[in-house]
Amino acid sequence: MAISLANPTFxxxxxxxxxRRHCFRRSFTLSIPFSSSASSxxxxxxxxxxxxxxxxxxxxxxxxxxxxxxxxxxxxxxxKDDPTNNVPDSxxxxxxxxxxxxxxxxxxxxxxxxxxxxxxxYSNKFNKFDDLCPIVSVKENFDDVLVPADHVSRxxxxxxxxxxxxxxxxxxxxxxxxxxxxxxxxxxxTGDVYRRDSIDSxxxxxxxxxxxxxxxxxxxWEASGMDATSYAAGDLKKCLEGLARHLFGAxxxxxxxxxxxxxxxxxELEIYFQEKWLEVLGCGVTEQEILRRSGxxxxxxxxxxxxxxxxxxxxxxxxDIRLFWSTDERFTSQFSKxxxxxxxxxxxxxxxxxxxxxFWINESFTENNLCEVVRGVAGDLAEEVRLxxxxxxxKGMTSHCYRIAYRSMERSLTDEExxxxxxxxxxxxxxxxxxxxx
Ligand code: DAH
Numbered sequence: 001m002a003i004s005l006a007n008p009t010f011x012x013x014x015x016x017x018x019x020r021r022h023c024f025r026r027s028f029t030l031s032i033p034f035s036s037s038a039s040s041x042x043x044x045x046x047x048x049x050x051x052x053x054x055x056x057x058x059x060x061x062x063x064x065x066x067x068x069x070x071x072x073x074x075x076x077x078x079x080k081d082d083p084t085n086n087v088p089d090s091x092x093x094x095x096x097x098x099x100x101x102x103x104x105x106x107x108x109x110x111x112x113x114x115x116x117x118x119x120x121x122y123s124n125k126f127n128k129f130d131d132l133c134p135i136v137s138v139k140e141n142f143d144d145v146l147v148p149a150d151h152v153s154r155x156x157x158x159x160x161x162x163x164x165x166x167x168x169x170x171x172x173x174x175x176x177x178x179x180x181x182x183x184x185x186x187x188x189x190t191g192d193v194y195r196r197d198s199i200d201s202x203x204x205x206x207x208x209x210x211x212x213x214x215x216x217x218x219x220x221w222e223a224s225g226m227d228a229t230s231y232a233a234g235d236l237k238k239c240l241e242g243l244a245r246h247l248f249g250a251x252x253x254x255x256x257x258x259x260x261x262x263x264x265x266x267x268e269l270e271i272y273f274q275e276k277w278l279e280v281l282g283c284g285v286t287e288q289e290i291l292r293r294s295g296x297x298x299x300x301x302x303x304x305x306x307x308x309x310x311x312x313x314x315x316x317x318x319x320d321i322r323l324f325w326s327t328d329e330r331f332t333s334q335f336s337k338x339x340x341x342x343x344x345x346x347x348x349x350x351x352x353x354x355x356x357x358x359f360w361i362n363e364s365f366t367e368n369n370l371c372e373v374v375r376g377v378a379g380d381l382a383e384e385v386r387l388x389x390x391x392x393x394x395k396g397m398t399s400h401c402y403r404i405a406y407r408s409m410e411r412s413l414t415d416e417e418x419x420x421x422x423x424x425x426x427x428x429x430x431x432x433x434x435x436x437x438x
Contacts, residue, residue: 024147024153024282025259063093066095066096068096068134071135073135075089078162086160086161087160087168089376091194091205094194095168097192098131100130100192103338105335106315106335107324109339111130112337113340114246115128115188117243117246117247121242125186126188126212127186128187128188128190129188129191132189134193134194137165137166138154138166139165140177140178141169144177145261145262148261158170158197159194159195159196160196171209172210172305175191175211180290180291180296189211189212190308191208192206196372197371198371199374199382201320201321204309204322205372207308207321209308214235215291216299216301218298221300229285232301233302235302236284237255240283240304247311248271248273253272254277255267255268255269255270262286263285264287266284268283269281269283273314274314278314280311283303283304284304285300285302288300309324312324320409326409328347350411354404355418356404357402357425358399358400359399359435359437361399362434365433369433376428378404383407384404385403386403387400387402388402406422
């Protein structure tokens with residue numbers, strides 16, 4: 001298997017724990033070595049395959065109408081039985097949750113702390129948007145921010161499409177162009193973003209981002225004697241270093257040159273935290289073409305984007321990204337409004353249960369598709385899906401063995417229910433992905 005890992009310098013691998021594999025930096029492919037060890041975990045042979053289990057109602061009931069930023073959304077408009085649609089019910093059920101708008105939730109607490117920084121540093125000059133509808137056009141999500149036509153993020157494997165022209169935004173950058181066109185010059189956009197992805201403790205198909213944009217006019221940079229781009233880049237770095245200190249205290253920081261389609265030059269900010277360099281955000285000087293198309297021909301701007309979960313996991317010591325969605329009081333009661341960085345105390349660690357499945361893949365097989373099947377069946381009980389063996393036989397057929405870890409954050413799982421989940425995963429992998437189970 002080859003997975004695409006974003007790498008800022010292109011020359012060395014820096015597979016950060018938190019790296020999103022399809023982000024908008026230049027990406028390259030990296031071969032992952034496989035463990036050839038035989039599985040020691042329990043296999044499906046112990047699963048009980050009765051019809052009772054096959055016909056289980058393992059899906060959560062889904063509310064079918066919701067309102068988002070004044071827009072009424074009906075399930076049938078989002079989840080469609082159509083080849084141009086790849087949105088499952090499990091994703092529809094996340095629309096409208098808006099964790100970032102809950103003042104007592106770690107994501108809301110973090111968002112408010114960032115707002116405080118901008119309000120104080122810029123005398124409330126930044127307009128804040130946290131209720132923009134996550135359903136956007138392909139044009140807004142990709143074209144308007146100059147994402148190349150062949151960029152991997154546009155694929156059905158990486159992005160949730162409602163139809164060929166409409167997606168669930170995969171980044172808050174989707175709103176940049178429209179807000180610029182509407183005349184805003186200082187703004188922050190916070191929202192839920194959606195990406196098809198692998199399953200592990202730092203990846204979840206819905207997460208939250210904040211985007212920031214500041215536009216300058218000639219008066220701003222002319223007096224400085226600097227050229228417009230250097231002026232904007234200098235201001236950007238000063239602003240974001242201040243933000244990092246506001247959130248993390250007096251930390252060591254470094255800037256890394258990188259690539260994004262929407263900015264030039266582009267940078268990443270890293271901080272040295274708990275003995276590791278942690279990537280905090282991506283940013284840069286906005287491409288002139290974006291400004292020009294938004295009617296701003298005599299300006300320069302900077303932009304940044306940051307992932308709220310990634311920062312909140314570090315600041316609050318939250319070990320698994322699924323916990324953000326937990327309604328268990330033992331999680332929710334640990335956080336209160338305005339309390340940034342209260343350390344999360346795990347209430348209990350329930351044992352994981354591992355199940356392996358091996359199958360012959362076909363040409364269209366992707367790990368993201370398998371993960372979608374696993375999430376569709378097991379929801380948040382799926383903790384990790386990991387390729388543990390891979391070989392091609394003399395006939396050219398390729399076999400993959402995946403190890404699925406099931407674990408609830410809230411309770412012990414019974415053998416019976418895990419076996420049932422695994423049975424359903426196998427059946428659906430066979431039916432939906434056309435793999436041949438071994
Ligand atoms: N949209 C980028 C992503 O999701 C993050 C980002 C990087 C946003 C640089 C920006 C920016 O506005 O300037 O990976």
